[in-house]
Amino acid sequence: MTPDAEFGYELLVCRYAELAWHPSEGPRPAIVSRQLGTKERRWDTLVIEVDPAAFAARRAFGDRTIDSDLLHVVRGAPAEWTWYRDALPDPGYPWRYVRQAVHRAAGRDLIEKRRDGNRIQIRRTRPYPDWVERIVAVENKPGLDRSAADRLAEQLEHDVTTALADEAWLATETTGERVEPALLREMPVEAGILATDFSQGVDADVTDVAWYPSDLSPADGERRDDETETLRLEIAERAYGKGWRSYHDTMRPDCRHFELRRDGRALVPHCAAKDKTPTARECSGSCPEFSPEPPQWRTKGWPIEGGPGKGFERLLARRRERERDRVERIE
Secondary structure (H helix, E strand, O other), X not given: OXXXXXXXXXHHHHHHHHHHOOOOOXXXXXXXXXXXXXXXXXXXXXXXXXXHHHHHHHHOOOOOOOOHHHHHHHHHOOOOOEEHHHHOOOOOOOHHHHHHHHHHHHHOOOEEEEEEOOEEEEEEOOOOOOOEEEEEEEEEOOOOOHHHHHHHHHHHHHHHHHOOOOEEEEEEEOOOOOOOHHHHOOOOOOOEEEEEOOOXXXXXXXXXXXXXXXXXXXXXXXXXXXXXXXXXXXXXXXXXXXXXXXXXHOOOOOEOOEEEEEEEOEEEEEEOOOOEOOXXXXXXXXXXXXXXXXXXXXXXXXXXXXXXXXXXXXXXXHHHHHHHHHHHHOO
C-alpha cells in the first residue's frame, strides 16, 4: 500500500525509477537520488542516465561524491607530472584553496602528488570519464489538488525555463482513479505526467504516462555553457554519492521501533510504535516514542558490529551497491 506521508511516496517513486526507467522509451541505465538541487531549486527525485562503460570508469574513483573543489582537480589533472598551477585551469578564487583540494584528492587516491622543491606536482591516476548522459527531474505529489497543482506548475515551469535537466516530470498517485484533467492542464506542456498506482506495492509496471515530456536538451549542434555543464556534473556526483536510500542518515534506525518493511519490490522505513511510515522530522531523538537500542544490542559482533540499526544501514548500503553493479552491466 502507499505509505501515509509524501516522503514514503517519494521513496516508492525512486524505487520504481530504479526498476523501470525510462517510462515511455524503454529501459535505460540510470542511478536514482532524492532531495538534491541548487540554491534556486530542490528536486524530489533525480534520475541520472549514464553510459554503462563510463559509469564503470567513474566507480573506479570510489563510492563517495567528488565535490566541486575536487572535480576541478581530478578533471584537470594531467597524464604527466606537472606543477598544479600550470596543470589546472584558473579557478577564479585563491590558489590556496586549490592546494587544499589537491591534498584532499591525493588523500582519497583520486590523483597522485609529489614535491619538486617548493612546488607540488600532480598527475592523474586515470582519466575522469564523461559518464553522465542525461539528467531527469521528477516532482512527486501523490494527492494532486488545486493548490498543489498551482505550486507544482510554478516549480516545473522553472525546470522547463532553466533546462538544467533534460526532462521534467510530475509523478502523481491515481490508485485506480482518473487524475482530474483540469489539474493536469495547470502543468507546463513540456513537463511529463506519470500516473502511479502503488496500491499493491512497487513493481516495474505500476505506472502510466498521462502526458509525454518534451526534450529540454540543447538542439543538435548546440551545447550548454561550461558553467551549466559543470553544475550538472556536480549534481550528478552528489546523486552518485548519496543515492536515495540515505534517509537513515536523517532518521533514527537505532530506535527499537524502527523497521524496514517490504512494499512490493521496495523497502521503506516503518515506525512500529506509530504503525506508519515516518518522516525524517518525526523519526528523531525528540520523538516521544523514541527508545534507543539497549547497550547489549549495540555491542553485538566482533569487534563491535552494532545492533539492528547498524544492520539496516549495511543492508541499504548493499542494495545501493547492487544497483550500481546492475547499471554497470547493462549494455
